[in-house]
Amino acid sequence: MDIGKSISPCFPPRAVQPQLKLMAAVVSFLSLPARAPPPSFTFVTRCTASPSATTRFSQQTASAPLLLTHEEPKTNPIKSSSCELHCRHFESCSGCTHEYNLHQPPILDEAIRFFKSTGVSNFTFDTCRLWGWRCRAKLAVRGLSMKPLIGLYEEGTHNVVDIPECKAHHPSMNAAVDLLKQGMAELNIEPYDEDGGTGELRYVQMAVTTYSTSLPASERYKNGKVQVTLVWNDRSENSTSFAKLNALANYMWRKGGPRRELHLIHSVWANFQTSTSNYPNSLALVQVIFGNRWRHLLGESDFWEHVGGIDVSIAPSSFGQANTRAFDSLLRKLQKYVPYGASVVDLYAGAGVIGLSLAATRKCRSVKCVEVNKEAKHSFEKTASRLQIDEESSISWHQADTSKEPHTWLLGSDVVVVDPPRKGLDPSLLGALQSVAFMRRNSSEKKVKMEKRPWVLRERETSVQSNGQMAQDEAPSLPQTLIYISCGWDSFKKDCKSLLSSRAWELTKAHGFNFFPGTQSIEVLAVFKRGSGGKLKRKKSGKKKRLA
Numbered sequence: 001m002d003i004g005k006s007i008s009p010c011f012p013p014r015a016v017q018p019q020l021k022l023m024a025a026v027v028s029f030l031s032l033p034a035r036a037p038p039p040s041f042t043f044v045t046r047c048t049a050s051p052s053a054t055t056r057f058s059q060q061t062a063s064a065p066l067l068l069t070h071e072e073p074k075t076n077p078i079k080s081s082s083c084e085l086h087c088r089h090f091e092s093c094s095g096c097t098h099e100y101n102l103h104q105p106p107i108l109d110e111a112i113r114f115f116k117s118t119g120v121s122n123f124t125f126d127t128c129r130l131w132g133w134r135c136r137a138k139l140a141v142r143g144l145s146m147k148p149l150i151g152l153y154e155e156g157t158h159n160v161v162d163i164p165e166c167k168a169h170h171p172s173m174n175a176a177v178d179l180l181k182q183g184m185a186e187l188n189i190e191p192y193d194e195d196g197g198t199g200e201l202r203y204v205q206m207a208v209t210t211y212s213t214s215l216p217a218s219e220r221y222k223n224g225k226v227q228v229t230l231v232w233n234d235r236s237e238n239s240t241s242f243a244k245l246n247a248l249a250n251y252m253w254r255k256g257g258p259r260r261e262l263h264l265i266h267s268v269w270a271n272f273q274t275s276t277s278n279y280p281n282s283l284a285l286v287q288v289i290f291g292n293r294w295r296h297l298l299g300e301s302d303f304w305e306h307v308g309g310i311d312v313s314i315a316p317s318s319f320g321q322a323n324t325r326a327f328d329s330l331l332r333k334l335q336k337y338v339p340y341g342a343s344v345v346d347l348y349a350g351a352g353v354i355g356l357s358l359a360a361t362r363k364c365r366s367v368k369c370v371e372v373n374k375e376a377k378h379s380f381e382k383t384a385s386r387l388q389i390d391e392e393s394s395i396s397w398h399q400a401d402t403s404k405e406p407h408t409w410l411l412g413s414d415v416v417v418v419d420p421p422r423k424g425l426d427p428s429l430l431g432a433l434q435s436v437a438f439m440r441r442n443s444s445e446k447k448v449k450m451e452k453r454p455w456v457l458r459e460r461e462t463s464v465q466s467n468g469q470m471a472q473d474e475a476p477s478l479p480q481t482l483i484y485i486s487c488g489w490d491s492f493k494k495d496c497k498s499l500l501s502s503r504a505w506e507l508t509k510a511h512g513f514n515f516f517p518g519t520q521s522i523e524v525l526a527v528f529k530r531g532s533g534g535k536l537k538r539k540k541s542g543k544k545k546r547l548a
């Protein structure tokens, strides 16, 4: 198992040496002509801060985002020194895969080609923030109490690489790690020892909130505060070692809490985990890090952030996007593709951030969020409680596995949003998405019936309804738009080809976001419209277009 993945499931591990991987389209924003030819893709750069400017105490050079266009990607990459990682941990840490041209990940060239082959020639790419972008990380704690190592695993090993000056981390996160190390040394806290299963502190999750209405907007990001979750190698707060855990939490609060001039720590949580087993899928890998027992120790229990035009609450136990600012850009783009008053289903919803942001900004008639992790429910309720939603709108969160009975979620929705883990869509959902095209062709003959199956109704009983009435199924509409958000490029390509090959869907727009600068990954937002509805309509003589 690649343990690196377990630490950060949405952050691909380093695979090959960076020199071999620089195949990206070259768009040097410094050397572009003032008038570019008609675009084949649009490139939005936000090279607003040099790496040295990402420390909390230094000046940020803010410049307006550049909107650049370029006709064809070239193959001879130029190293752009202004977009270089400059990280001393690069060689040993598995987090980043390349250190040059952070604004154009190696995969971009392939993405442009792929989308062109699907008929989307106006692919856009938003480079987002290049340093200090990571606002959420799970870090392993190993070594000795006097000299703890806090970071990611070295690739292919269980050796933890200490990354105190990580350039991807939000600077507040690095400062909080430093404080944690001091506390461990002072209080003699033993890092976890994997071989013996001994030691006290196994992992730490750091999540940065930049939500602070008391500061001017331009000051908020760099003054982010950290929610610290200490993953403790014991069963519960009733264990004898709890006094030490409490002492460590108090240390961090005393040194970095609101009474300090530099208020760094938002809150401290504990998670109790004694299990040593590993599981193969990405959802379960998270469970290896975390046990089932959570306890809020100090600071505010609610963690708020502002993205997609709304305040969102994210509990430490539920999924949160690592790149807050890039996620905000994606949400704002996504909103444009959802008609006002639409009925939306948000599949793989986590705490429902996407669905709720659409509910608020697009005045949706109905939003159903579907998520397998029950821990996310509380965050959904918190976020929903702050929204001003029309009385007629129906907003709900359902704990369910989208791979089971996926049709029941698709029927009655105008817009389907999917944001699966890196492995992509569950095959049953993919099949259901394809089959809705056939339903449309026959919709006059085939009435979609109201749901009566008891097991489906039972599953829906675990839902929370935050406003209005439960969406009625008497006259369900069929999805017209499918919005696919992906952090796994390979699985996205596969799913996209399947959707297009059956002609169930047509790809109309695609946007890329630099969610993970320095890595092989980009986040994709792809918009599909209901297609011609199946192979029967394909012209016999027509040649099938080959997808890249």
Ligand SMILES: C[S@@+](CC[C@H](N)C(=O)[O-])C[C@H]1O[C@@H](n2cnc3c(N)ncnc32)[C@H](O)[C@@H]1O
Pocket (backbone or CB within 6 Å): 283, 319, 320, 321, 347, 348, 349, 350, 351, 352, 353, 354, 370, 371, 372, 373, 400, 401, 402, 403, 419, 420, 421, 422, 426, 487
């Ligand atoms: C990439 S995250 C996206 C979360 C959310 N859309 C957001 O942006 O915060 C994927 C989510 O899918 C959930 N998930 C994974 N497999 C699932 C399944 N079979 N059914 C429902 N949810 C699932 C995970 O728990 C996780 O919260």
